[in-house]
Amino acid sequence: PTLRGDLILSSSVFAWLWKVTIFRGFEVELLVQIPQSMTAFLYAPYELPEQMRFYILNKGVVMFGGKVYTSGSFWGQDMIVSNPTYQNTANTARCLTFAETYSIDADTLYEIAEEFPTATRLLKTRAALFAFERMVRIELEKMEGEDRNACVKLGLVKSKSDKKPGDTLMSKIGEISAPKYKDVSSRNLIAANNSTS
Structure with a gap:
């Protein structure tokens, strides 16, 4: 082996x-x-x-x-x-x-990840982030006018004509890693996102 x-x-x-x-x-x-x-x-x-x-x-x-x-x-x-x-x-x-x-x-x-608690937590956290990012993309694609302007102000899209909404959120997924964030609870995930923004 x-x-x-x-x-x-x-x-x-x-x-x-x-x-x-x-x-x-x-x-x-x-x-x-x-x-x-x-x-x-x-x-x-x-x-x-x-x-x-x-x-x-x-x-x-x-x-x-x-x-x-x-x-x-x-x-x-x-x-x-x-x-x-x-x-x-x-x-x-x-x-x-x-x-x-x-x-x-x-x-x-x-x-195969079941025997590795850290990896299992990371997988579940990243799955949730992927799902959330996809949900945001779906909703942003439906938005127009003032709703779209609000999303620009929040940094969810680069401009009103952004063809790939949600890329800002997507970049956060790679930042959640075990060496930096050993506890990936929702409270620490929010803190991590706030500290990197």
Whole structure:
């Protein structure tokens, strides 16, 4: 097991995990288990990877949300949100070339995180933030006139014509990490957000 762990620690997949927002602050022991629990998928050009999973692209080129993804890119972090209403189902990944990915679903991730209380709290906190951010985006997209002006004043949108409302909130998700915020209760989460704004 130690040798297997050492091999994973030196792998590109493990290195890529450090960049992923939902995994920030996780114990190293858990980060070693995540690649072991991932499933490899190979896709032909124009194939659509299944939604509601987290993917790391090992080889190939994929289009997702209007952006081009290459080796080391990832998408699907909001799969940790349990309510489909607040998951990003509008964007579908499409393979532009043959693509090799590593993927994990929410059930598997939560299952292996059960033994790690800090990681479990972080996952639940980030899932709540993703859901809240998505809810705000949905509501902001409906707003016009004075309501939209009020959102600009609050900093929820950059301007009245902002096409991606809620990006300010999204940036907060990555700031919630175990080394800085060991207790991620709602009271401390609010304090953390106030201190970084």
